[in-house]
Amino acid sequence: MSQADLNESTDPAQRAAQQAAQLRAELHLHAHRYYVLDAPSIPDAEYDRLFQALQAIEAAHPDLLTADSPTQRVLGRVLDGFTPVRHAVPMLSIRTETDTEASGATSFDARVRRELELTDDAPALEYNAELKFDGLAMNLRYERGVLVQAATRGDGETGEDVTQNIRTIGQIPLRLHLAPGETAPEVLEVRGEVYMRRDDFEAMNERQRQAGDKTFVNPRNAAAGAVRQLDPSIAARRPLSFYAYGVGEIQGWQQPDTHSGTLDALQAMGLPVCADRVVAHGSDGLVTFHQAMGVRRDSLPFDIDGVVYKVNSLDLQRRLGFVSREPRWAVAHKYPAQEQMTLLQDIDIQVGRTGKLTPVAKLQPVFVGGTTVSNATLHNEDEARRKDVRVGDTVIVRRAGDVIPEVVGVVLEHRPADVGGPFDLYKQLKGVCPVCGSAIAREEGEADWRCTGGLFCPAQRKQAILHFAGRRAVDIEGLGDKLVDQLVDSGTVLSLPGLYKLGIAKLASMERMAEKSAQNIVDALEKSKHTTLPRFLFGLGIRQIGETTAKDLARHFGSLDRIMDASVEQLLEVRDVGPIVAQSIRTFFDQAHNREVVEQLRAAGVHWDESEGAAAEQGPKPLAGKTLVLTGSLPMLSRDQAKELIEAAGGKVSGSVSKKTHYVVAGEEAGSKLDKARELGLTVLDEAGLMALLAADEGHSLP
Ligand code: IVH
Numbered sequence: 001m002s003q004a005d006l007n008e009s010t011d012p013a014q015r016a017a018q019q020a021a022q023l024r025a026e027l028h029l030h031a032h033r034y035y036v037l038d039a040p041s042i043p044d045a046e047y048d049r050l051f052q053a054l055q056a057i058e059a060a061h062p063d064l065l066t067a068d069s070p071t072q073r074v075l076g077r078v079l080d081g082f083t084p085v086r087h088a089v090p091m092l093s094i095r096t097e098t099d100t101e102a103s104g105a106t107s108f109d110a111r112v113r114r115e116l117e118l119t120d121d122a123p124a125l126e127y128n129a130e131l132k133f134d135g136l137a138m139n140l141r142y143e144r145g146v147l148v149q150a151a152t153r154g155d156g157e158t159g160e161d162v163t164q165n166i167r168t169i170g171q172i173p174l175r176l177h178l179a180p181g182e183t184a185p186e187v188l189e190v191r192g193e194v195y196m197r198r199d200d201f202e203a204m205n206e207r208q209r210q211a212g213d214k215t216f217v218n219p220r221n222a223a224a225g226a227v228r229q230l231d232p233s234i235a236a237r238r239p240l241s242f243y244a245y246g247v248g249e250i251q252g253w254q255q256p257d258t259h260s261g262t263l264d265a266l267q268a269m270g271l272p273v274c275a276d277r278v279v280a281h282g283s284d285g286l287v288t289f290h291q292a293m294g295v296r297r298d299s300l301p302f303d304i305d306g307v308v309y310k311v312n313s314l315d316l317q318r319r320l321g322f323v324s325r326e327p328r329w330a331v332a333h334k335y336p337a338q339e340q341m342t343l344l345q346d347i348d349i350q351v352g353r354t355g356k357l358t359p360v361a362k363l364q365p366v367f368v369g370g371t372t373v374s375n376a377t378l379h380n381e382d383e384a385r386r387k388d389v390r391v392g393d394t395v396i397v398r399r400a401g402d403v404i405p406e407v408v409g410v411v412l413e414h415r416p417a418d419v420g421g422p423f424d425l426y427k428q429l430k431g432v433c434p435v436c437g438s439a440i441a442r443e444e445g446e447a448d449w450r451c452t453g454g455l456f457c458p459a460q461r462k463q464a465i466l467h468f469a470g471r472r473a474v475d476i477e478g479l480g481d482k483l484v485d486q487l488v489d490s491g492t493v494l495s496l497p498g499l500y501k502l503g504i505a506k507l508a509s510m511e512r513m514a515e516k517s518a519q520n521i522v523d524a525l526e527k528s529k530h531t532t533l534p535r536f537l538f539g540l541g542i543r544q545i546g547e548t549t550a551k552d553l554a555r556h557f558g559s560l561d562r563i564m565d566a567s568v569e570q571l572l573e574v575r576d577v578g579p580i581v582a583q584s585i586r587t588f589f590d591q592a593h594n595r596e597v598v599e600q601l602r603a604a605g606v607h608w609d610e611s612e613g614a615a616a617e618q619g620p621k622p623l624a625g626k627t628l629v630l631t632g633s634l635p636m637l638s639r640d641q642a643k644e645l646i647e648a649a650g651g652k653v654s655g656s657v658s659k660k661t662h663y664v665v666a667g668e669e670a671g672s673k674l675d676k677a678r679e680l681g682l683t684v685l686d687e688a689g690l691m692a693l694l695a696a697d698e699g700h701s702l703p
Pocket of ligand 1: 092093095134136137
């Protein structure tokens, strides 16, 4: 706003009115750029400054306040209830097709053609295909361009006035945008869906959790709760969004003659309209849209439960009319539901590979997200308690995409009188691991309970064996996961020392094992017996002990016995060993069976040179024999730093990409070397990937 504009009038009251109008116009524009176009042109602080300037003027001149002022978005009073609103034009529902196959689209097209008495050779009909947003329907009433009322659908005839909550949605224009010279429609009701984006939902739930408040089951429920929130200041903190998909009452507006044209016009007036819509021809076009959106469903930023097909011509829509409360010209073609209700029959506790104890809901089987689900994760004890799930409850299960099914909440209205008590993992397990009977523990600040059984627990045994046999541990070549699965499942190997009792005959009796490969394993076992203290220590798989810590411990104490007997205080003297690591070592060696495993391994012949092994071990070279090429600039490391690190890890840095290159590390503005790498199908890493290779601390072998 220029000084000249502000000075136009000398009458103070008139000048304030001009300023307020100007500020409002600017704020409307910037709010639209920010919320709808996602392309702000001024910094937030500048927006705040304009906003505060307007607030100040309105405070000094209350008569200047208008319903469409941006300052009115967040204001309002706590309500006792919502006022009923009778819809000028009823809010209808749409017929739903639940077929997962194309037939939903073809039968709709066939029905419409029949109703319109079209012959088979008549050209394909034009439809508008759009998304079926999973939120709640809303009617926005604009009078002479100003938002005067927002109402829920209610029973279709009468809804509720939720204007003050809807005003808080930044995307909804408080005043319609009009082209220069264009007059505002006398009345324009815009219909659409209020919803919550998935990221906004997650962030909001996280805030609720932090504050110890109740979390919401899904974005739809959260949105519905926010819309019907009586305290507008709470509603303002619930991040809602809106998409327009139609119109209600119209007076004094020349509506375009198609549905797609109407959506374009609404968009031009500043209303958010989803870009994922197409004008489709015939049932083929509809089928294509249904399939394409089905594929994209899980990667959209918001939930949809299907797609909607609408006859595009308004003239044809009028000819088709309605049957009961549903238009004949529209249909919702749903996708398989991703949430279902079912009975929680029991809560099992599974032992993961690192001893993590996960509560798993045992459900009455239910068809959800395209498959029958009878188990769903409850994540951990805190989550289960927060959701207050109890055996006997009716719960909501969600399965979206390939994600493991989860219990998202309880339907409290269906809770039976004889429901079980609150979930208590420790009590349920009586303090011991369900697989091996070892004590369970939950460290402070951790979400998970764990079995302390370590090497003794069969559920952890496979992983423990693979870790011990890993290249950076004692390195038993050829002992892969398929073989380990067989050895453990058949009861052949019950613990690490059992590995060294394996003979050729036993090994050769395993699936896909020939005499020759059995012999190779036996040789590899023999070779692995001569190791180093850091490798052995790392191989034991003590939580928190990576290769570096293992080396530091070996160097500091010089012998395994001294490490096993060290107190927490003594362990804390080691470089980079903190209380958590020290306690983890202590806990491990306090378990008699872990000490026994160590003794049996030694008895089997596993040995190392303590004096030399401890001090001289340079550490394995994770990049030995590998050639890397660096291209582009990395976020943290300079070219030289990256080179130094690679070389220290035994790797070689080359200036050009060839078939002999093992890895290409690409940063910002990587050029032709990256293209060449892609052409050759080489492994391309970013800086984090390089760091992971270098650290390679957790026993994973390199690709
Ligand atoms: S059109 C006369 N279009 O689905 C047709 N509805 O039963 C009126 N919905 O709760 C509705 N996305 O809120 C239409 N693109 C869309 C929609 C949509 C979601 C909801 C609507 C209502 C239900 C229709």
